[in-house]
Amino acid sequence: MSKFGNILLLLVLALSMEVFAQRNNELEFAGIPFGASRETVIEEVMKMGYEPYGQMGAGERVVLPMFRFGELPVQVSFIFNGNDKFYAFEIRTGKVEESRKFKAIEAAEYMSDQFTLKYGKPAQAPTVNETNLVDGRNNYQEWYGVKLLNAFTAVIKKGGKYFVLGYVEHRTLMKETAGGKTKKEKASAAPVF
Numbered sequence: 230m231s232k233f234g235n236i237l238l239l240l241v242l243a244l245s246m247e248v249f250a251q252r253n254n255e256l257e258f259a260g261i262p263f264g265a266s267r268e269t270v271i272e273e274v275m276k277m278g279y280e281p282y283g284q285m286g287a288g289e290r291v292v293l294p295m296f297r298f299g300e301l302p303v304q305v306s307f308i309f310n311g312n313d314k315f316y317a318f319e320i321r322t323g324k325v326e327e328s329r330k331f332k333a334i335e336a337a338e339y340m341s342d343q344f345t346l347k348y349g350k351p352a353q354a355p356t357v358n359e360t361n362l363v364d365g366r367n368n369y370q371e372w373y374g375v376k377l378l379n380a381f382t383a384v385i386k387k388g389g390k391y392f393v394l395g396y397v398e399h400r401t402l403m404k405e406t407a408g409g410k411t412k413k414e415k416a417s418a419a420p421v422f
Contacts, residue, residue, distance in 0.1 A: 254347065255347060255348060255375055255377075255378065256377065256378070256399070258305075258307075258318045258397070259273075259277065260273060261273045261274070261307075261315065262315075263314075263315055263316060263399040263402055264314050264315065264316070264399070264402055265314065265315045266313060266314060266315075267291065267309055267313050267315070269315075270291055270307050270315050271291060274291065274293060274307075279293045279295075279296065281293055281307075282294065289309075290306040290307060290308055290309070291306070291307040291309075292304065292305070292306050292307075293305040293306075296320075298320060298340070298343070299339070299343060300339065301322060301336060301339055301340065302322075302323070303320045303321060303322055304320070304321045304322075305318060305319070305320055305321075306318065306319040306321075308398075310402055310403060310405050310406075311405065311406045311407035312405055312406070312407055314402055314405065315402075316398060316399045316402035316403050316405070317396065317397060317398035317399065317403065318396075318397055319394065319395070319396050320340065320394070320395035320396075321392055321393070321394055321395075322336045322340075322392050322393040323392060324390040324391065324392045325390065325391050325392070326389070326390060326391075327389055327390075327391075329391075330359055330362065330391045331359055333384050333391035333392060333393055334357075334358060334359055334384065336393040337355075337357075337369040337382055337383070337384050337393045338355070340382050340393055340395045341355070341369055341370045341382045344370070344372060344380060344382060344395065344397075345370075345372075348372040348374070348375045348378065348380055348397075349372065349374045349375065350374060351370040351371060351372050352370070352371045352372060352373045352374070353370065353371065354370075355369050355370055356368055356369065356370070357369055357384055362384060362386050362391070363386065364386050364387070365385070365386065365387070366383045366385055366394070367383055367384045367385070367386065368381055368382075368383045369381075369382040369383050369384055369393075370382050377399055377400055377401060378397055378398065378399060378400065379396075379397070379398050379400060380395075380396065380397040380398075381395075381396055382394070382395045382396075383395075383396075
C-alpha cells in the first residue's frame with residue numbers, strides 16, 4: 230500500500246472513531262451512562278464534588294440541588310426505572326417573576342443550544358416566546374433524531390412564575406420493569422456533559 234493510502238486509511242479510521250465517540254456521548258449525562266445503577270450514579274456525582282439528596286428509597290430520584298450546566302445554575306434530577314437503573318434526567322432552572330420572564334426564555338435558548346450540540350438538530354424551531362406563554366408546560370423545542378432518546382426543553386408557567394425544564398429519557402430503559410435483565414455497566418469518569 231502506498232504512503233498516501235496509509236494516510237487516507239488512518240484519516241478514515243480517526244474520523245469514524247470520532248463519530249462513534251459522539252454517538253456514545255448522547256447516551257449519558259456528565260459521564261454517567263444511562264442504565265447505570267443508583268449506587269454508580271451517586272458515586273459518580275460525588276466524584277464530581279456534588280452532594281446528592283433523595284438517594285435511599287427505590288423509585289426515588291437522586292437530586293443535585295445545584296449543578297453548573299455551563300453558564301446556567303440548575304437543579305438536576307436523575308430518574309430510575311423499576312430495576313433501579315438510571316433512565317432519565319431532568320434539568321430545572323430557578324423560578325423567576327412575571328417581570329423577568331425574558332430570563333426564562335434566555336435560559337430555554339441556552340439549554341436548547343446545549344441540547345442541540347449534544348443531540349443534533351431539533352425537530353422544529355422554538356415554538357414559544359414571551360408573548361404566547363400559557364399556564365403549564367410550553368414546549369420550547371424537541372429532539373426526535375436521537376434513536377434511543379426522547380428529549381425536550383420547555384418553559385413552565387406556574388403560579389405566575391416561570392422556570393425552564395430540560396428532560397431526556399432513554400426509551401428502552403424507561404419501559405424496563407422490575408425483574409428484567411440486569412446488566413452491570415461501568416460509569417465513565419469524565420465529568421463532561
